[in-house]
Amino acid sequence: MELADVADDxxxxxxxxxxxxxxIAELARRVEHDYAGERLLLVGVLKGAVMVMADVxxxxxxxxxxxxxxxxxxxxxxxxxxxVRILKDLDSDLTGRHVLIVEDIIDSGLTLSxxxxxxxxxxxxxxxxxxxxxxxxAVKVAVDVKYIGFDIPNAFVVGYGLDFAEKYRNLxxxxxxxxxxxx
Ligand code: IMP
Numbered sequence: 001m002e003l004a005d006v007a008d009d010x011x012x013x014x015x016x017x018x019x020x021x022x023x024i025a026e027l028a029r030r031v032e033h034d035y036a037g038e039r040l041l042l043v044g045v046l047k048g049a050v051m052v053m054a055d056v057x058x059x060x061x062x063x064x065x066x067x068x069x070x071x072x073x074x075x076x077x078x079x080x081x082x083x084v085r086i087l088k089d090l091d092s093d094l095t096g097r098h099v100l101i102v103e104d105i106i107d108s109g110l111t112l113s114x115x116x117x118x119x120x121x122x123x124x125x126x127x128x129x130x131x132x133x134x135x136x137x138a139v140k141v142a143v144d145v146k147y148i149g150f151d152i153p154n155a156f157v158v159g160y161g162l163d164f165a166e167k168y169r170n171l172x173x174x175x176x177x178x179x180x181x182x183x
Contacts, residue, residue, distance in 0.1 A: 028059035048104035049159035094122040109141035
């Protein structure tokens, strides 16, 4: 789906498909360089990271394994609580593996800092994070993210895997959702 197909639901286009593609290519070159000669395991966080994972994996010119986790924050609040429940765990044993967590967006950073600690306890040889988007609040939690795509403003965004009520994940770009859609 193109941004233009739902233009009335969006207030501002933040990233086009081309901008995202170019940035992912740039990040992939760094990853290839950093993991040259190593077997890398990409861990995607469902469901938002599906698009980033698919594009990063295909852009990489090194062999990678791919695995998936699904997590959800406890509670009814729209704010991330930092208390996380595993809905689907990895199939892989992380012992001695070089692991790269692939995420769509870091907002409060609470989900990712929990996830990082959880995976770190499983004995990987190395553990790093790649996130396509980062919001300003992410700086409050000192989560060490090695590969960042774009710093974006503190607005609710959709597209390229990110949803509102499960919609807009299949948008090719990333845009700010218009208030009339959620109010
Ligand atoms: P955190 O724990 O606050 O960093 O939450 C990160 C998760 O919240 C992401 O993986 C997304 O699923 C979701 N999220 C945060 N901001 C947005 C947004 O602007 N649009 C859609 N989902 C978001």
